[in-house]
Amino acid sequence: xxxxxxxxxxxxxxxxxxxxxxxxxxxxxxxxxxxxNQGFSVTVPIQSCCGQPAYNSGDERKTRGLAKxxxxxFEEFDYVVAxxxxxxxxxxxxxxxxxxxxxxxxxxxxxxxxxxxELSEFLLDVLKVSLSGVDLxxxxxxxGLSDKPFVDSKITYHDSCSGLRELGxxxxxxxxxxxxxxxxxxxxxxxxxxCGFGGTFCVKFPEISTRMVDNKIDGIVETKxxxxxxxxxxxxxxxxxxxxxxxSKTRVYHYAELLAxxxxxxxxxDGIAGEKNV
Amino acid sequence: MEVLTHNFKPxxxxxxxxxxxxxAMGRAESGxxxxxxxxxxxxxxxxxxxxxxxxxxxxxxxxxxxxLELFERNVIAQGxxxxxxxxxxxxxxxxxxxxxxxxxxxIIKGKSMVSEEAGTNAALERQGYEVIETxxxxxxxxxxxxxxxxxxxxxxxKSKKAVTELFDRYHAPMGYETVxxxxxxxxxxxxxxxxxxxxxxxxxxxxxxxVAETGSVAIVTNEGNGDLTSCLPKVHIVTTSIEKVIPxxxxxxxxxxxxxxxxxxxxxxxxxxxxxxxxxxxxxxxPEEFHVVLLDNGRSEILGSEYQDILRCIRxxxxxxxxxxxxxxxxxxxxxxxxxxxxxxxxxxxxxxxxAGDLPNACTLNGxxxxxxxxxxxxxxxxxxxxxxxxxxxxxxxxxxxxxxFWYVLARRPVLYGVLMRAFKTVLSLFALLDKxxxxxxxxxxxxxxxxxxxxxxxxxxxxxxxxxxxTAQSASNESEK
Numbered sequence: 001x002x003x004x005x006x007x008x009x010x011x012x013x014x015x016x017x018x019x020x021x022x023x024x025x026x027x028x029x030x031x032x033x034x035x036x037n038q039g040f041s042v043t044v045p046i047q048s049c050c051g052q053p054a055y056n057s058g059d060e061r062k063t064r065g066l067a068k069x070x071x072x073x074f075e076e077f078d079y080v081v082a083x084x085x086x087x088x089x090x091x092x093x094x095x096x097x098x099x100x101x102x103x104x105x106x107x108x109x110x111x112x113x114x115x116x117x118e119l120s121e122f123l124l125d126v127l128k129v130s131l132s133g134v135d136l137x138x139x140x141x142x143x144g145l146s147d148k149p150f151v152d153s154k155i156t157y158h159d160s161c162s163g164l165r166e167l168g169x170x171x172x173x174x175x176x177x178x179x180x181x182x183x184x185x186x187x188x189x190x191x192x193x194x195c196g197f198g199g200t201f202c203v204k205f206p207e208i209s210t211r212m213v214d215n216k217i218d219g220i221v222e223t224k225x226x227x228x229x230x231x232x233x234x235x236x237x238x239x240x241x242x243x244x245x246x247x248s249k250t251r252v253y254h255y256a257e258l259l260a261x262x263x264x265x266x267x268x269x270d271g272i273a274g275e276k277n278v
Numbered sequence: 279m280e281v282l283t284h285n286f287k288p289x290x291x292x293x294x295x296x297x298x299x300x301x302a303m304g305r306a307e308s309g310x311x312x313x314x315x316x317x318x319x320x321x322x323x324x325x326x327x328x329x330x331x332x333x334x335x336x337x338x339x340x341x342x343x344x345x346l347e348l349f350e351r352n353v354i355a356q357g358x359x360x361x362x363x364x365x366x367x368x369x370x371x372x373x374x375x376x377x378x379x380x381x382x383x384x385i386i387k388g389k390s391m392v393s394e395e396a397g398t399n400a401a402l403e404r405q406g407y408e409v410i411e412t413x414x415x416x417x418x419x420x421x422x423x424x425x426x427x428x429x430x431x432x433x434x435x436k437s438k439k440a441v442t443e444l445f446d447r448y449h450a451p452m453g454y455e456t457v458x459x460x461x462x463x464x465x466x467x468x469x470x471x472x473x474x475x476x477x478x479x480x481x482x483x484x485x486x487x488x489v490a491e492t493g494s495v496a497i498v499t500n501e502g503n504g505d506l507t508s509c510l511p512k513v514h515i516v517t518t519s520i521e522k523v524i525p526x527x528x529x530x531x532x533x534x535x536x537x538x539x540x541x542x543x544x545x546x547x548x549x550x551x552x553x554x555x556x557x558x559x560x561x562x563x564x565p566e567e568f569h570v571v572l573l574d575n576g577r578s579e580i581l582g583s584e585y586q587d588i589l590r591c592i593r594x595x596x597x598x599x600x601x602x603x604x605x606x607x608x609x610x611x612x613x614x615x616x617x618x619x620x621x622x623x624x625x626x627x628x629x630x631x632x633x634a635g636d637l638p639n640a641c642t643l644n645g646x647x648x649x650x651x652x653x654x655x656x657x658x659x660x661x662x663x664x665x666x667x668x669x670x671x672x673x674x675x676x677x678x679x680x681x682x683x684f685w686y687v688l689a690r691r692p693v694l695y696g697v698l699m700r701a702f703k704t705v706l707s708l709f710a711l712l713d714k715x716x717x718x719x720x721x722x723x724x725x726x727x728x729x730x731x732x733x734x735x736x737x738x739x740x741x742x743x744x745x746x747x748x749x750t751a752q753s754a755s756n757e758s759e760k
Contacts (some may be wrong), residue, residue, distance in 0.1 A: 016744050022699055023737050025744035032748075044748050046696065048689040054682060056643055058665025058674075062686045069690060161644035194602045198642025200678075203729035205640055207291050210733040211606040212642075241734030244720060 010078030012040045015116070017087045018049050019233035020254075027233060030260035031083040031119050038127055045073045052090040056199050060098060064105075067095050071108050079126075080116040083256050084232050085163020088118040093166050118163055119256055120172035120231065129176075156225035157185045157255075158216070158239060159192050160232035173231055173255045180259055185229075190219035197238040213242045220250060229255045279397050279425060282613035283625060283634035289611040290640070296608075298437045303605050306434045310599035313543025314650070321539065331536050332654040334529045335590035342581060345490040345523045346572070352493025356555030358568040366396030369573045373398055373482070373515055374405055376569055380513045382407065382479035388497065388504035389413040390484030391429055391593060392573050393517045394615045395628075398482070410474045412503040414467055421448050427609030429616060430541050430595040435608045438463070471503070481507035481565070483553075485518035486592070487533055488570075491526035494554050495570060498537060498547035505551050514565035516553065519573045521589040533592060536652035540594035576628045584663055588623045590653040597647035597657055603640055612637060619647035619657045626664055635673050638664035696745055703739040710738030 012035050020027040032042045051066030070091065074080045082088040092113045099106035123129050155177075163169040170192075177183040196202060196212025203209075216239060220228055228243075228250055230236045240252035282289070293299055318324045338345050350360040363369035369392075377385060385407050393399065399409045399420075411420040415433035419426060421444050426432030433441075442458050445466060450456070452470075457463045483504050487496040495516050497504045508514045524530060538544040557564030580589055598604045598618030609617035613634070614625050622637040638661045647657045668674060674682075688695045710721050720735040730736060742750075 021744045022703065023739050025740070025742075025747050028744040028748070044745060046692045046745070048692040048695040049685075051689075054686065056662065056665070057678070057682055058662065058667070058669040059682060059686075060666055060669075062682065065686065066689055069692075073692075161642070161646070165645040165649055192646075194642045194644035194646065196602070196642065198644065201639075201642045203727075204678075205287070205290070205603075206729040206732060207294050208603055208606055208640065209642075211294055212602050213734070215602070215606070237737060238734065241730070241736055244735040245722075245733060 009039065010041075011076075012042050012079045012081050013074045013077035014042050014044045015050070015074065015080050015082035015084075015087060015091070016044060016047060017082055017084045017233065019237065020083060023237065024233055024254065026257055027083050027254040030254070030256040031081065033260045034119070034123065034256060035081060038123070038129060040079075043077065045077075047073050050087055050090045052087060053199055055090065055094060055098075064098050064102075067098055067109065068105060071095070071105070071112050074116075075108060075112050078115065079122065080112065081119055081122045082116070083119045083254060085118050085160050085167055085169055086232055086234065088116055088121075089162045089166040091116045118167055118169055118231070120176055121167060121169055124172040124175055153226040154186050154224055155183055155227045155229060156188050156220055156223045157191060158188075158195060158220075158228060158230040158235060160230055160235045161194050163231055164192060169231065173229070176259055177229070177255060183258065186223045186225055188219035188223045188225075190216060193219075195235045195239050197234045199234065202238060209238070210242070213238055217242060217246070217248070221248075225250060228252045229258065231255055279394055279615050281629045281633060283629060283637060285613055286611055286634075286636035286640060289613060290607045293607040293611045298440065299435050299608050300606075302435050302437050303608055306428075306431065307599060307605040310543060310595075314540060314596060314599070315543075317539045317543050317545055320545075321535065324539070327532055327536050328652055328654050330532050331592075331652050332590060334524065334532065335592075335653050338524055338529075339521065339581065339586060339589055342520065342523070345525060346520060348490040349488050349493055349523050352490070353555065353568075353570055354493075356493055356568075357558075358493070358555040358570060361569060361571045363396075363571055363573045363575075365575050366398075366573070369393075369396040369517060369571050369575075370398050370401035372569075372571050373517065374401065376513060376515055376567070377402065377405075377407060377480050380480055380567070382513070384408045384410065384474065384478045385480045385482060386410050386412050386474050386478040386507050386511065387416070388481070388483035388499065388507040389416050389432065390482060390517045391426070391615060392484055392519050393482060394426060395519075395575060396517065396573060398517060410471070410478070412471050412475065412501075412507055413499070414464065414501060414503075417467060417471065418444060421445075425610065426615070427617065428595060428598060429593050429618075429620075435610070475506045475510050478507075478511045480513045480515060481509075481511040482515045482517055483507050485516045485522055485553075485570070486537065487530055488518065488523040489525075489527060489530055489552070490523055492552075492554065494527075494530075494552040496530055496534075496550065496552050498534065498550050500542070500544075500548040502549050505549060508551070508553055508565065509563050512565055513567040514553065514556075514569070516568075516570045517573065518570065519575070520577055521591075537592055537594050540592075540596040540650065540652040580627055585623065585627055585660055587655045588620065588627075588660060590655055591620050591624070592653060593620075594652055596650040596652065597655075600646045600650050601641075602644065602646070603642070619661070620655070623655075623657060623660045623664065631664065631668060631671065632673055635668050638662075638668070696743065699743050700746055703741070703743060706736075706739050707741075 014032055016028045035042050050070050051063040054062040095109035099109055159170055174185050195216040196209040236252050243250050353360050361372045363372055402409050411417045415431055418433040418436055418441055428434040441463055446456050454466055457466050483497055485495040486498055538547045556566055556568040597620050601618045604618040612621050616624050625637055626634040641661050643658050645658050709724055719738050721738050722735055724731050
C-alpha cells in the first residue's frame with residue numbers, strides 16, 4: 001500500500017443493499033473482501049433499506065422514516081460503502097433534499113453523505129488503489145486467475161443510470177477491472193441507456209420495461225460478449241432475467257464479484273446463491 | 279386538443295405492438311442523438327450556454343410581467359396587435375374574430391404546438407374555414423387525421439411507406455402520381471402547398487422566442503414554410519404562449535445556438551425569421567395585419583410554484599429523443615400535445631394531475647433527459663415531485679399503497695425484516711425447485727410477480743441472506759480466534 005492509500009483508514013460500515021442481501025450475497029461478500037484487503041475493518045450493522053423505493057414512489061414521509069433509521073445505523077462509521085450506484089446516490093444526493101424542514105437531520109444526512117461512497121468510487125477515487133498498483137487480491141496470487149470464469153471471455157459493461165449520472169461513475173469500475181484482472185471491456189453502443197429496470201417501474205409498466213431491456217440486449221448481443229458486468233443488482237437482475245428467458249448464453253455478474261474473484265456463478269442460471277463455485 | 283392521458287397504459291401497450299412505429303422511432307432516435315452529440319461537442323462551451331440559457335430564462339420568468347408588457351408595447355409600436363388569452367377557447371375565439379374580420383376562407387399554418395394545445399384547427403374548421411398545415415410533418419399528419427407525436431418532428435412516427443400511401447389516397451384524385459422516394463414526396467408536397475400559399479387569406483405560425491426589447495417574434499424552420507405563411511397572406515397571426523418571452527437580441531443569439539443544436543443537431547436552422555409587425559410603407563411584401571395571441575392556459579399558475587423550472591422549456595425535443603420510454607412507445611400514447619419527459623412534467627399540471635397520473639410514473643428516473651436539456655430543467659426531480667404530489671393527494675393505487683405500507687412497516691423493524699427476508703428466501707427457493715423448467719437457480723413463474731416473470735426469469739436465492747451468512751461467518755472466525 002502506498003502512502004496515499006495509507007492516509008485513508010478506519011471503520012467501514014458496509015451498506016449491503018436489499019437486493020444483494022436477498023438475491024446475491026456474493027456481491028456483498030466481494031465488497032467486504034475488497035475493502036478488508038485494503039486494511040479496513042468492515043462492519044455490517046443490522047440494516048434493512050435506505051428508502052429508495054418509497055422515495056421514487058413519491059412517499060416522502062416513509063422515505064424520511066427510513067432515512068433517519070439509516071442515518072442512525074451508519075453514522076458511527078468513518079465510511080459507508082455500497083456495491084450499488086443507486087443506493088449510495090440515495091444517501092449521498094437525495095437524503096439532503098428530504099430534510100428541508102428538519103435542519104438537524106439535514107445536517108446529519110449531509111455529514112453521512114460526505115462519507116458515503118459507491119464501491120468502485122471508494123476504491124479508486126478515495127483509496128486510489130489501482131494507481132498505486134496495489135493488488136486487490138493479494139491472497140489469490142496471479143496463478144489463481146487462470147481458471148476464473150472471465151478468463152478468455154469477452155466482457156461488456158452496463159452503466160447503471162444513477163451511478164453514471166448522479167455520481168459520475170463510469171471509468172472507475174473499468175479502470176479497476178483493467179488494472180486488477182486485465183479485463184478490457186468490449187463496449188456496447190448503448191451502455192449508457194437505461195435497461196428498463198427503474199425500481200417499481202419494471203412491474204408497473206412491464207411491457208415498456210421489457211421493450212427497453214430488449215433494446216439493451218440488442219446492444220449486448222452486438223458485442224458478442226460472453227459476460228455482462230454492471231454495478232447495480234436491480235439492472236443486472238433485469239437484464240440477466242431477460243437474457244435467460246430469451247435463451248441467451250451471456251452470463252451476468254456484478255463487477256465486484258470479478259474483482260474479488262468471488263462469485264456464485266451466473267446471476268440467474270448457474271448456481272444457487274451461497275454455493276460458491278469460483 | 280382532446281385529453282387522452284388517462285388512457286396511457288393501453289395506448290402504450292398498443293404502440294409497442296406497432297412494428298412500423300418501432301422501426302420509425304429507432305431510426306429517429308439514433309439520428310437525433312448522434313447529430314446532437316456531434317454539434318454540442320463541437321461548440322466547446324456548450325455547457326456554459328446551457329447555464330446561460332437557464333439563468334436568462336430564470337431572470338425572465340422572475341420578471342415575466344415586465345418583459346411581457348415591454349414586448350406588447352414594442353409590438354404595438356410597430357403597428358401590430360397583442361391579444362391575451364386565458365385558455366385555449368379564448369385563443370381560438372380571438373383567432374376566429376380576426377379571420378372573420380379579414381373575410382377569410384382559407385387559412386395556412388406553420389407549425390405551432392400552442393395551436394395544437396388550443397385545438398385551433400378544429401375550432402376553425404367547425405366554422406367552415408379551410409385549414410392547411412404547411413410544415414411537411416404537420417401536413418402529413420393532417421392528411422392522416424392524427425395529432426403530432428413529437429414536438430419538433432410531428433410525423434416522426436410515420437414510415438416512408440405510410441406517407442406514400444397517404445399521398446396516393448389524397449393526391450392521386452388530383453392527378454398526381456405515386457411517389458415513393460423522399461425527394462419526390464417533398465417535391466409533390468411543395469407543388470400542392472405552393473398553390474395554398476398563394477391563395478390563403480390568413481397565415482398562422484407559432485413563435486419560438488418573443489424578444490421583448492424589439493417586439494420581435496422569432497421562429498426557426500427548416501422548410502421556409504413559416505416565412506411563406508407569414509408573408510403571403512394579408513393577415514399573419516402568431517399563436518404562442520407567455521413563457522416564450524426573452525429580454526433581448528443578445529439572449530436570442532444564445533437561445534438559437536442552444537435550440538438548433540439540441541433539437542435537430544444543426545448548428546443553425548435553415549431559416550431563422552424575425553417578425554416585426556405588419557408590412558411597412560417601403561416593404562415589398564409582408565402582411566397587412568400582424569397579431570400575436572399570447573396563451574396562458576395555466577402557465578401563470580406554474581409561476582412561483584415548485585414546478586416553475588418547466589417554464590424554461592424551449593421545446594427542442596432533446597428530452598424526448600433521449601428518453602428510452604418515449605423512443606419505445608412514441609408520442610401518441612402520452613395522450614396530449616406534449617409527450618416525453620417535458621410533457622410528463624407539463625401535461626399533469628395543465629390538464630390536471632388526477633387525469634394524468636401515469637405520465638410521471640412512466641419513467642425510470644434514469645436522468646438522461648436532464649443531462650441534455652439546453653436550459654437545465656431538472657426533469658427527473660420534477661417527475662418525482664409529481665409522484666409525491668400524487669401520493670399527498672391520495673391518488674396512489676390501492677394495491678401499490680398497501681404494498682408500500684407493508685414493506686415500510688417491515689423495513690422500519692430491521693430484525694423482523696431480516697427474519698422475514700430469510701423466510702421469503704426459503705419460499706422463493708421452493709418455487710425454484712417446483713418450477714417445471716427444472717433449471718437450478720431460476721424461477722420462471724411466481725404467483726403475484728407475473729409483471730416480472732411474464733418476460734423475465736428471477737434468480738433463485740440461496741439458503742440465507744447476506745446479513746445472516748455474514749453473522750455466521752463472523753462468529754465462526756471469532757470462535758477460531760479464541
